[in-house]
Amino acid sequence: MLIAAVCALTALAVPAVAMADVEPNDGITEAEGPLAGGIAYAGTVANENDRDTYFFYVNGQQQIDIRVTETGGAGCIESRFGGPDNEELDEDSIFAEGESHDFTYSTPPGVTRFYLEVRGRCSSEARYAFTISPTAAITGGGPTLMSNPTTEPNENAEQAFGPLVGGVAYTGEIQTQNDEDWFKLYTAPGTQQIDVAYTSIGECSPEAELKGPGEYDDLSNYASFDEWQHFTATSASASAYYVRFTRGCVGSRYEFVVNPPGALTLSPPPPPAPPTAPVSTPPPAKPHRGYAIANPGAKVEKGNALLELMCAGAGDCAGTVSLVARANGDSDAKVFIGSGTFALTRGTSVVLPVAVSKLGMGMLHLSPLGQVHVHLSGHDLKGGSLLLTATEHHRKHRAHHPRRRHHHRHH
Ligand SMILES: [Ca+2]
């Protein structure tokens, strides 16, 4: 028991020591990790051109401390603490010989990735060590992805490299002043959320673009050096997307990853379906409340008119029909101008004489079941025969608008 207690005390007081700094680890696309908590990592920067990049994952809301110590080399290091995309959270560029600096941070809920970078400041070698605590706050997570070089030519959509696989890191380079690097990816059927993470590896950044299937889907931005940026898009159905890198300067390199893997497929989207004829499923029979005269320029006059009814629905049609008019200038007052009864089997038609006793714009009222096509004709009609078509209530506005025009003409 005593031995166990002593061991536990020793484990607390003296953290395990691990050699880190396995080159290449220069930047986020080569970052070393994921690191563990409570371990003293040690490394060396060769000169001012060397930087060592590490990453680790924190589980949940924690108050973490990353203590970086200069351990040899006349204070020739600087260090930087980065967030999930290596955006800078804090930096310390002043390390005296043997000095330590603590990066402290309250982490958000969930599992979050953080980066730590140590850079050389002198032409000579410098050594450092660092420890992340508390130990229990640090959790596991995905490794740095292997970079997959892409091939030329890929100058346009037809030549685009791909289809890309999700969760794979692709790299490329702008090799000439007019080099364009195109990549294509296919989204899986259904609604898919895609994320394109991209970064510039060199100091000279190319422009990145995500081109979607829609006219306004294109996103573009300059890639940032050693920092992940993202394009996010919602694909409503299986579609082709393109990622393009252009501009920048000759020699600018980039890396990008599309996620999640399940949102992508290697199968191209089906060709756009030809316009399909409206499906002829007959609507259920329902009472027709009213029909407006479609031709607003025509007008019923006094006398006998002929009303042709065709039973065009799925079933038989029967009932009574009244032709009413709306009094001049008062859209609510209705004046009865004629009526008839009918009984039709499906697909047949009948012509009913309608006595027109009042003038006005026609409004046909039916009280039957069944879908009825109505045709009104006769020598007493001005402007020829009237085709009366079914008008639902929500189309009122359309039926009224021409009437206003009509009235204006007569004022
Ligand atoms: Ca390095």
Ligand SMILES: [Ca+2]
């Ligand atoms: Ca290229």
Ligand SMILES: [Ca+2]
């Ligand atoms: Ca190219």
